[in-house]
Amino acid sequence: MLFLQFTILSFVAVTATAVVLTRDPAKQAIGISFYGLVMALMFFIFQAPDVALSQIVIGAVALPLMILLALTKIRRHEEEQRERKEKKAA
Amino acid sequence: MKRRGRMIFFLLSAAVFAGVYLWGLKGLPAVGHYRGPYGDVLNQVATYERHVTDIVTAVNFDYRGFDTLGEEFILFMSVVGGTVLLRRQREEEKSEHKDQALSDESPERQAPEPSDATRVLTLGLVGPLVVFGLYIVAHGQLTPGGGFQGGVILATAPLLVYLAGDLKKFKQITSHTLVEVAEAAGAGAYLAIGFAGLILGGAYLRNVAALGKTGMINSGGTIALINLATGLEVAAGFVLLLYAFLEQTLEIRLRGGK
Numbered sequence: 001m002l003f004l005q006f007t008i009l010s011f012v013a014v015t016a017t018a019v020v021l022t023r024d025p026a027k028q029a030i031g032i033s034f035y036g037l038v039m040a041l042m043f044f045i046f047q048a049p050d051v052a053l054s055q056i057v058i059g060a061v062a063l064p065l066m067i068l069l070a071l072t073k074i075r076r077h078e079e080e081q082r083e084r085k086e087k088k089a090a
Numbered sequence: 091m092k093r094r095g096r097m098i099f100f101l102l103s104a105a106v107f108a109g110v111y112l113w114g115l116k117g118l119p120a121v122g123h124y125r126g127p128y129g130d131v132l133n134q135v136a137t138y139e140r141h142v143t144d145i146v147t148a149v150n151f152d153y154r155g156f157d158t159l160g161e162e163f164i165l166f167m168s169v170v171g172g173t174v175l176l177r178r179q180r181e182e183e184k185s186e187h188k189d190q191a192l193s194d195e196s197p198e199r200q201a202p203e204p205s206d207a208t209r210v211l212t213l214g215l216v217g218p219l220v221v222f223g224l225y226i227v228a229h230g231q232l233t234p235g236g237g238f239q240g241g242v243i244l245a246t247a248p249l250l251v252y253l254a255g256d257l258k259k260f261k262q263i264t265s266h267t268l269v270e271v272a273e274a275a276g277a278g279a280y281l282a283i284g285f286a287g288l289i290l291g292g293a294y295l296r297n298v299a300a301l302g303k304t305g306m307i308n309s310g311g312t313i314a315l316i317n318l319a320t321g322l323e324v325a326a327g328f329v330l331l332l333y334a335f336l337e338q339t340l341e342i343r344l345r346g347g348k
Contacts, residue, residue, distance in 0.1 A: 062242070
């Protein structure tokens with residue numbers, strides 16, 4: 001049990017650091033999804049299955065999805081602004 | 091120089107933080123050695139008092155049910171705030187191409203059709219997922235889970251429909267007025283059950299419903315009822331939020347854009 005706890009805690013540390021060190025936000029969203037999954041496993045191993053159940057959905061699905069959607073929106077917005085400027089210039 | 095100065099500042103702060111953090115860690119009890127009396131007391135009496143087998147749920151929805159009421163309204167207000175923020179603004183308009191309303195318009199950015207394997211897998215999973223979500227909501231008083239956990243699981247079902255590429259169906263499910271009604275009704279039902287406790291038992295959120303037989307799905311009295319209300323509210327709230335986000339991304343663009 002102690003071995004399992006130690007392993008999962010090091011996994012959390014590694015994935016969390018990886019998320020921080022990733023510079024591209026889109027890749028970061030995928031990374032944070034994996035981190036969410038590892039966190040859920042950590043909660044499960046530390047005997048908090050109630051928390052683990054919410055963590056799986058929120059951490060691994062909902063949060064990365066919202067980040068990705070926000071990124072898409074920002075990119076779209078920038079494109080539109082640029083098109084507008086080009087239209088005005090023409 | 092600026093970079094080096096920042097690095098020195100970071101290393102100094104990190105060293106101080108690490109020291110204080112480790113000092114604090116030293117004072118913590120070892121893993122698995124619980125010190126407080128409340129958890130042990132509840133483990134002893136909760137099954138007897140409330141006829142439930144998941145003590146965590148008993149604490150969340152009965153002993154400290156008032157706290158959870160606050161939490162539920164935090165979620166409620168976040169969803170309301172999110173949808174208000176993401177509403178269509180004055181200089182924005184809905185995409186004009188009706189057929190492609192929910193897809194990316196520029197052909198070079200057109201998302202590829204999902205493969206048959208993706209469609210079969212995702213659509214095939216919708217049914218089991220809904221059943222699993224309902225199971226988690228309904229068995230909160232017996233096993234780990236409950237309204238919050240089951241609710242978010244239920245909310246991912248329409249997401250699977252979206253992943254399968256069926257945007258029209260996704261929109262039909264998520265933009266339905268019933269979703270908004272369900273969210274409000276779920277949040278309201280929690281309040282109402284609390285008032286039922288006040289009227290029938292003399293204290294807000296007192297567990298006044300029949301406690302049932304321990305281990306059965308209808309045990310736990312108001313714990314089970316509140317879990318159902320919470321499940322409804324959480325599922326509907328997350329679906330609303332998902333729709334608001336997806337609509338912003340896929341449908342709404344600046345007025346005069348292409």
